[in-house]
Amino acid sequence: EIVLTQSPGTLSLSPGERATLSCRASQSVSSNYLAWYQQKPGQAPRLLIYGASTRATGIPDRFSGRGSGTDFTLTISRLEPEDFAVYYCQQYGSSPQTFGQGTKVEIK
Amino acid sequence: EVQLVQSGAEVKKPGESLKISCKGSGYSFISYWIGWVRQMPGKGLEWMGIIYPGDSDTRYSPSFQGQVTISADKSINTAYMQWSSLKASDSAMYYCARQFRSSGWTDYWGQGTLVTVS
Numbered sequence: 001e002i003v004l005t006q007s008p009g010t011l012s013l014s015p016g017e018r019a020t021l022s023c024r025a026s027q028s029v030s031s032n033y034l035a036w037y038q039q040k041p042g043q044a045p046r047l048l049i050y051g052a053s054t055r056a057t058g059i060p061d062r063f064s065g066r067g068s069g070t071d072f073t074l075t076i077s078r079l080e081p082e083d084f085a086v087y088y089c090q091q092y093g094s095s096p097q098t099f100g101q102g103t104k105v106e107i108k
Numbered sequence: 109e110v111q112l113v114q115s116g117a118e119v120k121k122p123g124e125s126l127k128i129s130c131k132g133s134g135y136s137f138i139s140y141w142i143g144w145v146r147q148m149p150g151k152g153l154e155w156m157g158i159i160y161p162g163d164s165d166t167r168y169s170p171s172f173q174g175q176v177t178i179s180a181d182k183s184i185n186t187a188y189m190q191w192s193s194l195k196a197s198d199s200a201m202y203y204c205a206r207q208f209r210s211s212g213w214t215d216y217w218g219q220g221t222l223v224t225v226s
Contacts, residue, residue, distance in 0.1 A: 001170070035213040037153075044203055044220055045145075045153065050213035088153055092211050096169035097143075099153040 002027055002091050004100035012108040019076040021103045023089035028069045030093030036065055036074045039102075040085045048087075049074065079105070110134040112142075112204050112218035119224045120194050127190035128221045130204030137185040138162035141207040143214060144178060144189050148200045158210060159187055167210060194225045 003026040013019055023034070032052040037045040047056040049065035052072055062077040076083055084107050089100040115129040130142060143158040157168035161180040168178070180187040187204060202221045205214040 030211075033211060033213075037214075039153075044205075044217035045214075046217070047213060047215050050215075056215065090153075090155075090213075092207070092213055095167060095211070096157075096171070097155040097211075099155060102152045 001096050002029065002094050002098050004089055004091060004098055006087075006089060006100035006103045008103060009101075010104045010106060012106050013079055014108045015079050015081055017079050019074075019079055019083070019105055021074040021076075021087055021089075021105075023067075023072040023074070023100050025070040025072070025091060029072075029091045032068050033091060033093030034065075034067065034072050035090045035092060036063075037088045037090065038083075038085045039088065045088065076105075081107075110206070110216045112206060112216055114202075114204055114218040114221045117222040117224070119226070122196055122225055123193050124225075125190070125192050126194055126223065127188050128202060128223070130187045130189075130218050132185045132187070132206070135206075138182050141210055141212065142180065142187040143205050143207055144176075144187075145203045145205060145214075146172075146200045147203065147220075153203075156189075158207060160210070161185075161187060165210075194223075196225050199223060199225045 005024045007022045034052045036049040039045040053065045086102045111133045141158045144156040146154045156172040159166045159178045161182045204218040206216040
């Protein structure tokens with residue numbers, strides 16, 4: 001199975017700053033089938049990005065994804081207070097689908 | 109509006125059986141896959157498996173194959189996950205989620221069902 005490694009584990013930033021989250025796959029992700037989710041405490045995950053770079057419906061354009069093959073990045077251009085959460089990447093091109101271990105974006 | 113509504117929290121003893129549910133509405137239930145995701149306390153997300161309610165085609169992650177059974181009743185737009193003999197290590201939040209194909213992203217999630225085995 002494909003192992004996804006996210007870094008850093010925790011990102012301490014202030015509102016208005018730029019956040020860059022990394023997701024590295026142990027082997028190439030088929031067709032760039034890579035998604036990003038946001039999860040806040042006590043809530044279900046929310047889809048942000050699919051196909052490595054396509055924003056889901058209703059997702060603000062401060063969220064962007066890029067990458068291909070084994071290296072993917074989620075960027076939040078200017079952090080809003082509601083963006084402090086845990087972010088997961090997921091590959092869905094190979095079975096079993098797998099998630100990264102998550103990156104927590106916390107307020108500095 | 110697409111909704112996935114899961115059954116309520118459960119408290120069980122080791123060795124007991126359990127079946128939790130996920131009811132879809134607001135879309136064609138038989139046209140999308142339903143996946144199940146585990147989240148143990150304070151931990152990350154783990155993909156368990158998926159089912160296509162249209163024909164009950166089911167796929168499991170090797171980590172969960174034989175540990176749980178995923179099923180669906182398309183007549184009532186409901187998917188299920190069941191355990192025949194629970195262990196303390198099954199204590200977790202379980203989410204159902206919709207995928208438009210077996211190798212697809214997950215666009216809608218249920219609210220989660222908390223299972224406590226103690």
